[in-house]
Amino acid sequence: MSPLFPPPKTLSMGEKLHWWQTRMFVAAMAFAAAVPLLWPDIPPLVDLPGHMGRYRVQLAIGDNPWLNQWYDFRWSLIGNLGIDLLIIPLAPLVGLEWAVKLIVIAIPVLTVTGLLWIAREVHGRIPATALFALPLAYSYPFQFGFVNFALSLALALNLFAWWLRLARQGRLRFRAIVFVPLSCALWVCHTFGWGVLGVLAFSAEMIRQHDRRKGERADGGGRHWLAAWVRAGLGCLPLALPMILMVAWRSGDHVTGQTADWFNWRAKINWVLMVLRDRWMAWDIAGVTLLFVILLKGVRDDRIEYSRNLGLSALFLAAVYLVLPRIVFGSAYADMRLAPYVLAIALIALRPRRGLSLRGSATMAALGLAFFGARLAGTTASYWLYDRSYDEALTALSVIPERARVVSFVGRRCRDDWAYSRLEHVPALLLERRLAYTNDQWSMPGAQQLTARYRAARGFAHDPSQVVTDRRCRGEWWRPVNMALAQFPRTAFDYVWLIRPPAYDPALTRGLTPIWRRGTSVLFRVDDTPAGRTQPLLNGVSSPR
Known part of the structure; x- marks a missing residue:
């Protein structure tokens, strides 16, 4: 067995929780993730104002007939409707702009809770190294304003954590039933979230199925993995129903757009380097460099190891990232969107070995927390500056x-x-x-x-x-x-x-x-x-x- 994927270790649930493993700490991190978005009236994400214009047409076209002279708006079942649907009940209550702001704030919050929840389910306790993944809640795809995509990935992380929890509890029949509608809802939010959930769930099921038979004869290892592959596919069938929706959506006569730019290696390398891209290049590249240093420690440092479960998930996601073209059905930056989540899963796959002292773990957690805090401070300052430029431009609306x-x-x-x-x-x-x-x-x-x-x-x-x-x-x-x-x-x-x-x-x-x-x-x-x-x-x- 590869040294990168040692057998999972069991942590006693009776062990005392350290400060970075408590529910209070998770709640604090979730609240902290919202801070950069509290001040701006309009979250300063590149594409978001354009989406907000579409939301207004969606809500107002029935009462403002002149909009029909300019725009054609028709509801259809597509895999890209996350916020479009959520604003329908929220906008009448708090107004469109506040509804959008609240939903957008929820994205980094849910991303943080999802990452920490997955780490807890896989490792038994939140490892100190998981804190280094939290700044990826403000990754470049989110900054670009791919909000339906980012919302679906935030939901997918939390659903994957629940998938793992139900398996740990042995509630497989209940999981099979409940994830049929949940997978469909996630697909409607954005297809990408459903696809990522499927990859994560399949890889986790492979490890679970293989480990159930680890006591069999050693010379049958290859057959064990083949059997695990088949059983994992069967176990993930409750997630498969959106495939029918996908075929119906993408085979319609109204669908336009090409799929192109395969294996653009220079672009793929750049997307990885840009996962924390915001405003200051040196600052953002330094952050990415630190993430790779932490990942390298999992290979070179004998006090830190990778979980087989999440390590395999990260490898599967990396394979998808490498194969995915830049343009899918006319939608650009398809592969770029996945890059931060490959790194995030790899980071939460890390955990300390028994040889790492409590002091060493606490130091690692403190460094991870400091990194998250520094990134949040930089993002908050950046958003304040973007908000000023928005306010300046929008004074034109008064005339x-x-x-x-x-x-x-x-x-x-x-x-x-x-x-x-x-x-x-x-x-x-x-x-x-x-x-x-x-x-x-x-x-x-x-x-x-x-x-x-x-x-x-x-x-x-x-x-x-x-x-x-x-x-x-x-x-x-x-x-x-x-x-x-x-x-x-x-x-x-x-x-x-x-x-x-x-x-x-x-x-x-x-x-x-x-x-x-x-x-x-x-x-x-x-x-x-x-x-x-x-x-x-x-x-x-x-x-x-």
Whole structure:
């Protein structure tokens, strides 16, 4: 047997709990995970404002018929409906923005509780090394705003912990019954969460089935693993029903989007290095480096070992990550999303051997806690700065009336800067707060409920038409800002909103009246004739006509 996967050791449940193993500590870590999101009005996640615009259409299109002129919204059973469904009961109670904020706060909280619960179920006690996995609750996929995906993974971690607990208690029949609807609900939240739960459950069942027969003849080991593989598959059948839903969803005529970019090794290496990506590159890379140092200790340090159960789970997830393409059915960054969870499962797979003293374990726990606290402090400061940039940009909303048709151009560089401005989908908050038309909504039939139908906007109807650059970017659909200003159909829009644009030719704004300005950002009203229509700016703001 490989030294990386020694037999599981049994920890006495009567042993005294150390401070990092108590329920109070888990509750404290869960609360701490929410801290960075408490201050911002809008969680500053790249794609989230765009999703919020879709939620507003979902809730308001029945009472605001003009939205039907711009967007087509049709409910269908797809594996990407997590927050879309949750806001239906929550938004009438607390408002859409608060509903979204509360759900988003729950994601890192549930991620932390799921990781610690899994660690406890596998090891018997939470090992000190598990604390190093907690900063991955704010991983790059979450920062990017893949909120349905992140919610489904947070739920999948907790469901996997319960799966393990029910097996430990011998309640296999109950587990088989209850996980049929739970797996379907998880698939509806996001397909990825269901898939990850299946991989984790299958690997755990393989170890459980093999260990049940470990007393048989040594020369039958190969047959034992083959039998364990078959029995694990049978044990995971309660998770299989969403496969039918998947086939029905992805085989429809309305489904669009390619699956491409296989085995892009450079990108896959970069995604691993970016698992903690937020704002400060040196800080984030240093955090990832520390995680790999901890993982390496499990191989080189004879006082720390890997659990066979979670070690196999991490290897299975790593294999999926390596095989998964970057684009699946038109949805980009498919493989990137999995990278943080491969590391998280590998980290909680670590545990101290008997040779590690209590003092050594306590020191390791203190270091893990300090690392988590430092990452949370950095994320809190980063979100505060992003919130300031959101607030500055959103002052433009005060001069835009309801039902306005707004084309927005958000500046960015061709180069992938480590710290995004996170303003690419801020224009969607016009749709969310003003029921105005914005050109940043995604329009991929079969991938979500909403598609753009505003034909007058032509090539400026949906994402990524809102992104502009200083020059043509290789391999991207983004327009240079001068091209966008010259080509957008003026008769289709009432306003033009430039958000931190690159330098552009002022001659292209003839016929546009500036009515709001903040730094390089400016809001123009589309006028028939520019002469004599310009209004003075007072403190950076003027009233619309």
